[in-house]
Amino acid sequence: MAVMPIERGKIREYAAATGASRAEYLDDPSAPIPPTFLATVVFWDNLSRVFDLPETRAGCAAIGVVPDVRRLLSLEQEYVFHGDILHAGETVTTQLGLDSVELKEGRSGSMALVHFTVSFTDTDGRLRAECYYTSAFLNPIGGGE
Numbered sequence: 001m002a003v004m005p006i007e008r009g010k011i012r013e014y015a016a017a018t019g020a021s022r023a024e025y026l027d028d029p030s031a032p033i034p035p036t037f038l039a040t041v042v043f044w045d046n047l048s049r050v051f052d053l054p055e056t057r058a059g060c061a062a063i064g065v066v067p068d069v070r071r072l073l074s075l076e077q078e079y080v081f082h083g084d085i086l087h088a089g090e091t092v093t094t095q096l097g098l099d100s101v102e103l104k105e106g107r108s109g110s111m112a113l114v115h116f117t118v119s120f121t122d123t124d125g126r127l128r129a130e131c132y133y134t135s136a137f138l139n140p141i142g143g144g145e
Helices: 006-017 023-027 035-043 048-050 053-060
Strands: 003-007 074-081 091-106 109-122 129-136
Touching: 006 035, 035 053, 035 074, 035 109, 035 129, 048 053, 048 091, 048 109, 053 091, 053 109, 091 129
Parallel strands: none
Antiparallel strands: 003 091, 074 129, 091 109, 109 129
């Protein structure tokens, strides 16, 4: 869990870095966040700790995978907003949870898919957004260095 303040300057920086040119991202004192702004959660919360959760370790063990972040690939992120989009001046608390672990076979070998969610709750306790992540451990079974 982490506390993540939504800062106007960081919204401006993010908008500039991603080419989001809407004037309100740059000029509005209570600017809304660009939809993918929540990816900056990695500056506030260590998302790799999901791989240390007992349920992640158990899910990986059930399919014969040892989680190794050196073999981790981020595949997908999906953002879902509940109600109004977040704005500068608001603060959210993050919560990290495992959704599932599954083994997929492909032409180049196997990979373990780890699906997890980061939830963003405001100071009133309302769920404001969720980010659904899919990451993969490449060649998890019998793969050498």
